[in-house]
Amino acid sequence: DGASTSSSTLTVKTDAIVVPPNQAPSKPTNLAGTPTTTSVALSWTASTDDKAVTGYNVFNGTTKVATVTGTTANVTGLTPDTSYTFKVEAFDAEGLKTASDATTVKTNKVVVPPVDAKAPVVKSIIGKVAFAKIGGIALVQGTNFTGVKSVTVGGKPVSVSPLGSNLLLVVLPPLAKGSYPLVVTTAAGASATTSSTTIKYISLF
Secondary structure, three states: OOOOOOOOOOOOOOOOOOOOOOOOOOOOEEEEEEEOOOOEEEEEEOOOOOOOEEEEEEEEOOEEEEEEOOOEEEEOOOOOOOEEEEEEEEEEOOOOEEEOOOEEEEOOOOOOOOOOOOOOEEEEEEOOEEEOOOEEEEEEEEEOOOOEEEEEEOOEEOEEEEOOOOEEEEEEOOOOOEEEEEEEEEOOOOEEOOHHHEEEEEOOO
């Protein structure tokens, strides 16, 4: 019959592309520190990220003290025998951050080596005679002279130069005519004085 038909129009809308939000790095774990007297070496297990972890901020308390790309950091300039609280914060290129749990580390005490408490022993003196008006020089031979604190002659401090652990060079000051004990004292308070360590002063004229 010559009649024509027309089709209906079908409109189709595609779904929108959903871009997932960027994810923050996972929490750094196993944060631990190894102390010295003035520093703490920190280490931790790396974080993961949907793209990549860029680095870690290191905090001493609330103060950022370092930024590193690895999983270790050395915090220096600390005070001995003091507790410090540390944490690390992982971050990615988008600026998203995740902090670790805090850990507290105490720096080591400064250990002062014990002072040798052995008493010095004076065996002989070269130069046991000095002049009353000008003094003199004596070489004191003995043992346990390490850590000598002072030498006195007649109770008067004199200049002393250790020449090893068994020899002392002593500058004798002017004193009145007579005999005076020479006393060697260590830093621990041990001293040696006997009749054999007497310095005799004589008149020059």
